[in-house]
Amino acid sequence: MVRMASDQGERKKNEPGSHIARLTMMREPIKITRSLGNGVELGQRIIDFLEVEWYETTKSRIRKKTMGGIDVLVDKADRTTFQNGDLLFVSEEQAIILKIKPCDCIVLRPTNLISVGIICFEIGNKHIPIFMTEQKEVCVAYDANLFVMLDSAGFQPCIQERILFPFQMTKAFGNKSMR
Known part of the structure; x- marks a missing residue:
């Protein structure tokens, strides 16, 4: 016990x-x-x-x-x-x-690879970490301006309370030389 x-x-x-x-x-x-x-x-x-x-x-x-x-x-x-x-x-x-701790997140469910690319490009321009779930969702910590931008672009974001797990974070950096 x-x-x-x-x-x-x-x-x-x-x-x-x-x-x-x-x-x-x-x-x-x-x-x-x-x-x-x-x-x-x-x-x-x-x-x-x-x-x-x-x-x-x-x-x-x-x-x-x-x-x-x-x-x-x-x-x-x-x-x-x-x-x-x-x-x-x-x-x-x-x-x-x-x-x-769980936090408010913007959750997106892209329907195709082009949508994934556009979403990640727009989020990446704001230097906000992106989290990819096993359910093929794109999650980011809530940002009001980003939510409005994604909604106006037609991506149908929703706000949910989630735990952002570090192992789900995608990184576009960290390549190390082979020295």
């Missing part, structure tokens, strides 16, 4: 002696330098979540509190991207898992 950090039952979150109280009383935040994996079996540990925005998954340094109130410092040495569900911290009693 997995217990959530916010599910402390009879014991109050900041009651002296509780595990959450001990962790939140620490002066130094828990330092996270990398993901410890995804889909890891956590047994009876208390699960706490570090909620981040989609654009924070690539940041090398973030300081936030978990949903349970624990102070966390993400200080990655490299530019690896965190994924939703990554295990960030584990102890005998506690685990902290990354959770990407």
Whole structure:
């Protein structure tokens, strides 16, 4: 059975002696330098979540509190991207898992390759990351001007709350030389 950090039952979150109280009383935040994996079996540990925005998954340094109130410092040495569900911290009693917050998105369902090209070209001109879903949808974080432009061009965009997963982001850069 997995217990959530916010599910402390009879014991109050900041009651002296509780595990959450001990962790939140620490002066130094828990330092996270990398993901410890995804889909890891956590047994009876208390699960706490570090909620981040989609654009924070690539940041090398973030300081936030978990949903349970624990102070966390993400200080990655490299530019690896965190994924939703990554295990960030584990102890005998506690685990902290990354959770990407949903956000308002423009969702497009292009009907042919030409539409895909035009949509991606127009979005690319605004330097907004494009996310391609398994359902062959094009998603971007909501931008009012972009929505109006796509709607007036006849692409029938809709606004939905979605999680923008980093692995769905397309990139037109990053080619490395073979040195």
